[in-house]
Amino acid sequence: MDRDSKGLAIVIRSTAIRENDRLLTLFSPSLGFVSAVSYGARKSIKGVKAPLYTEGTFSLEKGRRGMTLKDVDVISTHDYIAEDLDRTQAAMLFSDLVLTGRSAEPELYSLYASALDALEDTAFEKVTVQFIVHFLAIEGLSGDYVSCPVCGRPYGSTEILGFSASEGVAVCHDCDTMDGALLLPPNARAYLRRSLEMDLPASLSLGVSSEQEHRIFRYLLRTLPYSFPGKLRSLEYGIWKL
Numbered sequence: 001m002d003r004d005s006k007g008l009a010i011v012i013r014s015t016a017i018r019e020n021d022r023l024l025t026l027f028s029p030s031l032g033f034v035s036a037v038s039y040g041a042r043k044s045i046k047g048v049k050a051p052l053y054t055e056g057t058f059s060l061e062k063g064r065r066g067m068t069l070k071d072v073d074v075i076s077t078h079d080y081i082a083e084d085l086d087r088t089q090a091a092m093l094f095s096d097l098v099l100t101g102r103s104a105e106p107e108l109y110s111l112y113a114s115a116l117d118a119l120e121d122t123a124f125e126k127v128t129v130q131f132i133v134h135f136l137a138i139e140g141l142s143g144d145y146v147s148c149p150v151c152g153r154p155y156g157s158t159e160i161l162g163f164s165a166s167e168g169v170a171v172c173h174d175c176d177t178m179d180g181a182l183l184l185p186p187n188a189r190a191y192l193r194r195s196l197e198m199d200l201p202a203s204l205s206l207g208v209s210s211e212q213e214h215r216i217f218r219y220l221l222r223t224l225p226y227s228f229p230g231k232l233r234s235l236e237y238g239i240w241k242l
């Protein structure tokens with residue numbers, strides 16, 4: 001990395017270090033994941049303020065002991081996330097998936113940034129459903145909800161999908177390994193299939209009842225440990241009871 005760096009990024013993790021400083025992990029579409037120390041972030045008026053989930057253009061300086069945050073031109077601080085426990089839990093899960101998945105693709109950055117934006121005025125369950133579905137698709141960890149990823153057979157229009165624990169994906173009835181414990185009905189499958197044809201902001205306008213949204217939300221959180229190979233502390237120690 002160059003001596004100084006500048007780029008669009010979001011503070012995806014912020015940890016207190018020493019008395020007044022913070023160690024930030026920045027997620028940037030051009031720089032990838034970058035660690036930078038924000039000196040005086042917790043006290044002085046002079047310290048550069050970049051709280052968790054701040055999106056902006058970050059200016060970093062390379063010193064003897066790593067990168068230092070020099071300045072940030074703020075686009076959004078996403079303040080509303082901290083005002084609500086469910087929004088906080090949702091943002092923690094999104095960050096956990098991105099950091100544990102370890103890929104800093106620009107496509108993933110737009111997904112993450114637009115999901116944080118959407119938490120301001122869209123129900124948290126809807127945003128979470130759309131984040132998980134798009135995230136797993138980008139990472140190659142989900143099927144397309146059109147045909148069975150195990151046997152390749154196109155799904156019938158009224159078919160109820162089962163789940164393969166070993167493959168971590170929704171599958172046809174014949175490939176189900178969970179004895180029907182994780183079923184996906186046809187209307188829910190259609191919703192997920194249509195979601196994947198759009199980007200996250202567009203998919204948020206798909207019409208679905210809040211009961212249906214809640215069932216799909218629960219389904220995705222219950223299947224996530226099978227679909228995603230990493231350990232998700234945000235869910236394990238989180239507030240959502242499944």
Ligand SMILES: [Zn+2]
Nearest residue numbers: 148151172175
């Ligand atoms: Zn199959």
